[in-house]
Amino acid sequence: MNLTLARIVPLFFSMWLSIQCVFAGESDRALAEQIDQHVDAQLVAAKVSPVATLGDAAFVRRLFLDLTGRVPTRQEWQDFQQREDANKRLLLVDRLLDSPDFAFQLRNELDMMLLARKTHNDAWREYLLAACRENRSWDQLFQEILLPEYKLPDQPGPAAFIRERVQDLDELTNETSSLLFGVNIACAKCHDHPLVYDWEQQHYFGMAMFFKRTYRTRNGLVAERPEGQMKFTNIIEEEKQAEFMFLTGAKVDEPEGNLSKEELKRIEELVRKAEKDGKAELPPLPEFSPRKEFVALAVDSAEANYFTRNIVNRMWARLMGRGLVHPLDQMHSENAASHPELLDALAADFAQHGFDLKRLIRGIVLSEAYQRSSQWSSEELPPAPELYAVAVPRPLSPWQLSLSLLVASRNPETLPGLDKPDDWEQQRQQFESQANGMARRLEIPDDGFQVSAEEALFFNNSAQVENDYLRDSGNRLVGYLKTIEDPESLIHAAFVTVLTRPPSDQELQAMLQYIRAREDRRVESLQQVVWALLASPEFRFNH
């Protein structure tokens, strides 16, 4: 790519400007500025200039999707538009982070990251929601999830992470390692990792040892046995005893047990019964708990690198469309981060500020890097994605899409959203349960996500889409559009409500022509216009 002076000067100017802001006392943008320094430095080194910053409308839509998990209502957008405050983007960020929507959105994201690919679990989701509402710290969540309470009558919500995986030790080991530490060690099960020197068989079995004794009782509690060892055979057929060993190689020694053989036998018998019978006596927990040791080791300052960098990287990837370490579960020495110092800086900041997810998210969305346009109009190929020079269009998650369909298909007059905060939390709660069915039939997007023909057929031909999003009634968008006489205003209202932007001239003309050709079936034509907007890629993606 050619780099002209004209393109690079503004870049330096913006860097200078951001440095000035720090001195001007805007220290609450400090994290964002750090991000931009690192990202900009690499852009300069690669001689690439980033695309322009998003316009207001696109920014508001992106921010609402990321922080509230839904599109903005028309009124929320217009309210932002009318503000004249120079700081209004920052103000909106803080407003959304404090809104009731944020907890719902973070809950849904954590659920999709940790469990929803396997199963839907209401108690777990309730637990996450309560935790997100009080902005519980990530290390606290981690401990609650891996060390759930062991008591009846209720199955504790956080136990689901282990409970749903414990029947398969390999799955529990590898998914804990991938999701919570960014390290996929499955390759090291049968042999030392062929490509990555970091991962040897002993690490795989070392990690598995921490979960080997974990089991679930018939009534859904997660507990541990007093005993359990593992051996593994390496490729030269040597048999080895597995140790309690963390990814970093740090080990835990098991203290000499003080239970007699008979006592151990009795407990094993209780465990067997409790696994089969929900009414059986609960076996006692052993004094030495490998899982407890694991949790202590994983968050201990000397070993916590993986723990903090993983969640920072996952949060970054969710908001930026690509991890600093990519793929997300390949955090090892052969796969360096695109911006190693930035990852270190974000991880350090995260750990210093009490593992506060909200602070981290805030820092990222306030950065220039986050606020870049997703449009690339040059004939040349776009720059490498790890430069973050242009935003990647991200498919909406099942929850984002399902909730956005509900919000966008409402009568905008009767749905002020956050502009009427008293009613809003309850309304949001209602949307959340209405969104459930649709969210669960959609796929959670991965890298290289593709829309299925099934989805397109569903949007085209299912009665559910017609009933839920296109109904002609007073509190729905179609019902509202029907009351607008002037076709141009009507089309304008439909675009702003669904896509948070006015129509282009070409779009306006096409829609006008469409409606005018169907004056004998006006309501149907309005349904079809709304359908075209809801089924557009512009609605399907966060861009």
Place this chain on the structure above:
Amino acid sequence: MTDSHFCGSPEHRISRRGWLGTTAAAGTALAADMTFLDVLQSPALASELQTRQKRVILLWLAGGASQFETWDPKPGRPTGGPFAKIQTSVPGIEISELMPKMSTRLHQHTSLIRSLNTRIADHGTAYNLMLTGRVGEPGVDFPDMGAVLAHELGQIDSEVPDYVSMYTSTEGRRKGKAGFLGARYNPMFLTDQMTPENIGKLDSISSVDHRDRAALRQLLAKRFSSDRPSPSVASHNTAYERVRGLMASEKLFDIDQEPRSVRNAYGPTQFGEQCLIARRLVEAGVPFVKVARAWWDSHGQNFETHLELCADLDHCMSALLDDLQQRGMLEDTLVITLGEFGRTPNINGSLGRDHFARAWSCSLSGCGIKPGTVYGKTDEDGNTVVDGEIGAGDLFATIFKALGIDYHKEYMLGSRPIPIADFGAKPVEEILA
């Protein structure tokens, strides 16, 4: 502007062009189409076009059929059960008397494999093994045979579905999965009806409005994707562009469109009707169709179960092979008859046979197969494989090779190469044409 809303990768551009070439009416039109000539100049692409015409029908025997009552009978032995064996049209090869129609067709179409040792004998894990060709590992979501073959044999913007999955009875009901190949290769799954969900439009919208509404959507999509070169965004448009073609394929599921004589040949059972649908689908270009026939899991009353189910299988499989042959399609269509495992030599107290994966059988017919051959051998009681033992990976390599697909081919999962047939798998050359 490049190929508008295609993802812009050179691969897809070529595939699309290749596709336009192959479908732009048969015969003379091809020669006149310069883009098609282009394609032929590249050896890689020429072979790509060859595999393009291949199709697969998987007759899935859900629950696990008995090898003793089908392809590997042992009458007179303690493990043999009450049924006799019969001579087939190939001298020296005998199969169970429950498969009389197939016995007369063996020389024309079919090869038997009698030496599968796949070790895993619980339904769920064995199902995954036999449909993905590997044991699997945590953290990798392997695509099944249907998704891989749809990917290898189909076209990205195909107007027909490229992976259709049907079943009889709830026990056989497993949808299939595209795994890391992505939702583009998800099966079109027929649930309680004989046509796929949402394939027909609602009565509340006219055909004209349905079409015009799609054009309106397309206008919005074009504007959005023109300056967003993202494969995911492109896949949204591809999916919506496929809708009209997929809806038009609704008629493929309507067997009333077949002449009476053809319907009679397949017979009135649900399995027979689904086999006929499968034939209609592959004829229209669908590369992979799975018809699951359940439920073979005969822990009790094995012999009564097989008396009934084998009659249906024997009849429908024969009718399908005859029909494909009469239409000149068998050369390019591979019919796989397979389950998750076989059944035990031991006959239990309820006159049943239990799960057994150490020595069992399957059959391959049609495309790329040397007809009238048998590969592998079990001992006289059917307890072990004594000759030509193969595993699931080898079977997959055989299937790929029969279809002209390089079984060494690798998919990249991040930085990791994953061969389409499991590591170390080898095809059974003896049964390949």
